[in-house]
Amino acid sequence: MSLLMDQSAEELECGMDNPVLPFLRKDRIPHIWCPGCGIGTTVNSFCRALGDSGMDLDKIAIVSGIGCTGRTAGYLNLDSFHTTHGRAIPFATGLKLANPDLKVVVYSGDGDLTAIGGNHFMHAARRNMDIMVVCINNFTYGMTGGQVAPTTPLGPTQTTMPFGNFESSFNLPFLADACGAVYVARWTVYHVRQLAKAMKEGLQKKGFVFIEAMAPCPTLYSRRNRLGDGVDQVKYFKERSTIKNGVDTKDVGLTYQGDIVVGKFVDRDRPTWMDSMNDHFGKVLGDKYETYGAHHG
Numbered sequence: 001m002s003l004l005m006d007q008s009a010e011e012l013e014c015g016m017d018n019p020v021l022p023f024l025r026k027d028r029i030p031h032i033w034c035p036g037c038g039i040g041t042t043v044n045s046f047c048r049a050l051g052d053s054g055m056d057l058d059k060i061a062i063v064s065g066i067g068c069t070g071r072t073a074g075y076l077n078l079d080s081f082h083t084t085h086g087r088a089i090p091f092a093t094g095l096k097l098a099n100p101d102l103k104v105v106v107y108s109g110d111g112d113l114t115a116i117g118g119n120h121f122m123h124a125a126r127r128n129m130d131i132m133v134v135c136i137n138n139f140t141y142g143m144t145g146g147q148v149a150p151t152t153p154l155g156p157t158q159t160t161m162p163f164g165n166f167e168s169s170f171n172l173p174f175l176a177d178a179c180g181a182v183y184v185a186r187w188t189v190y191h192v193r194q195l196a197k198a199m200k201e202g203l204q205k206k207g208f209v210f211i212e213a214m215a216p217c218p219t220l221y222s223r224r225n226r227l228g229d230g231v232d233q234v235k236y237f238k239e240r241s242t243i244k245n246g247v248d249t250k251d252v253g254l255t256y257q258g259d260i261v262v263g264k265f266v267d268r269d270r271p272t273w274m275d276s277m278n279d280h281f282g283k284v285l286g287d288k289y290e291t292y293g294a295h296h297g
Contacts, residue, residue, distance in 0.1 A: 023047040023057075025077050032071060036222075036230020038189035038215025039069055039136055043076070045192050045213075046107070046134070049199035055103065060203075062105045063092040065117060068143045068217075069109035069136040086116030089124045092131045100274060100293035103132070103203060110137040110151040114170055118150065125179035125208045127273040132202045132209040135172060138217035146220035155256040156225045171253040172212050177266050182207035184249060184266035188214040188237035191262060198264060207272050214260070227257070 024047065033039050050057065057078060064073035066085035073080040083091045092104045106113070113121055113135050124131065140158060141147040148158040150170045157164055176184045183205045187195040195213055202209040216222055216233030227233060236257065244252075245263040252261040271279065274293060281289045 019051055020044055020047040023050050023077055025075055028075050031075060033068060034217075034219045036216060036218035036233075037068070037142075038138065038213075038217075038230065038234070039072065041189040041192060042134070042136055042195065042213045042215060043072055045196040046199050047076075048196040049203060052196070052200050053203045055203060059101055060103045060105065061092075061095055062107055063088045063095065064106070065108040065112035066143070067109040067112045067141070068138075069107065070112060070143075072107045086112055086118075086120070088112065089117060089120040089129075089131070089133065093124060093129050096129065096131055097274070100130075104130075105203070106131060106133045108133075108135065109142070110135055110139070110172070111141045111147075111149045114150045114172065114175070122175070122179045125176055125181045125210070128180055128182060128207045128270055128276075130207055130272045130274065132199075132205070132211070134199065134202075134211050134213060136213050136215050137172065138215045138221060140217050140221040142217045142220055146217075146224060151254075153254055153256040153258075156221070158221075158224065169254065171249070173210070173252050173265050174249040176208075176210035177249040180208065180270070181210045181266060182268050182270060183209040183211075183264075185210075185264040186212040186214070186252065186262050188234075188241060188260065188262060189216070190234050190237040190241065194243075194262070201264075201267075205267075207270065 061079040062073050062076055063081045064070040065083055065088040073082045088106045088108050092106045096104045137151050139152050140149050145159050147160040148165050152158060152165045153169050155164050173184045173186050183202055185198040187198060198211050202211055216230045218230045222233055241260040241262050243263045244261050247265060249265050278291045
């Protein structure tokens with residue numbers, strides 16, 4: 001499923017033509033993700049996006065929270081910050097404000113970003129902070145035992161819902177759109193090229209970018225619900241996905257093993273938080289105001 005399978009650093013060195021390798025900390029391989037997990041595949045796409053973007057890697061920082069996806073920051077050969085649970089976005093916001101020249105990427109899981117981190121998610125989108133948020137949605141808390149998450153659809157069994165989940169789940173693209181994100185997309189780990197393209201576009205987009213990447217958790221979510229292994233879930237992503245670019249995000253909610261709408265849903269422009277602040281204080285203070293961030297340019 002991924003070019004980040006359980007290989008040693010020596011084995012990886014044998015494939016130096018691999019376009020992903022320059023973006024990885026090879027001394028950290030093999031990774032800790034379970035066989036069949038989709039997180040490594042999303043990292044593969046992200047590495048390819050980094051290469052295709054042509055951006056200066058010294059001006060990209062990656063921030064993650066706690067959880068399986070949160071380990072991504074430790075594997076990428078970038079300035080990386082592994083923060084506390086749910087606090088990746090405020091940390092990334094501070095990083096961006098401290099150095100406006102940085103492109104700051106938040107890379108974390110659905111529970112970390114939309115449960116304990118949900119309030120930060122909404123307000124960063126509302127303010128249009130100039131950061132890119134990649135949310136790996138595997139419908140569960142994978143590292144802490146398979147508890148029900150804000151993205152768990154109605155029906156599946158979880159450790160905290162042993163008779164099936166009865167709580168409605170978030171429609172993450174709609175949430176991001178409604179809160180003001182300027183770029184919103186959803187793809188699965190089957191759609192590796194589309195996901196890489198979305199990540200490249202997100203890196204080059206100014207403002208709050210949100211990309212949802214659906215990935216299997218075979219160890220906890222799939223096994224508990226008798227859905228097979230990671231390959232079975234990727235086949236499901238392939239068979240049940242329909243690409244609908246530009247569709248209304250209200251209509252892309254997910255159901256348990258139901259149809260999946262993927263695509264680029266939102267791509268618009270509006271002033272970032274920093275642009276708005278500079279414009280406001282420039283009008284209020286006139287020549288007395290030195291544009292914030294100018295000393296970094």
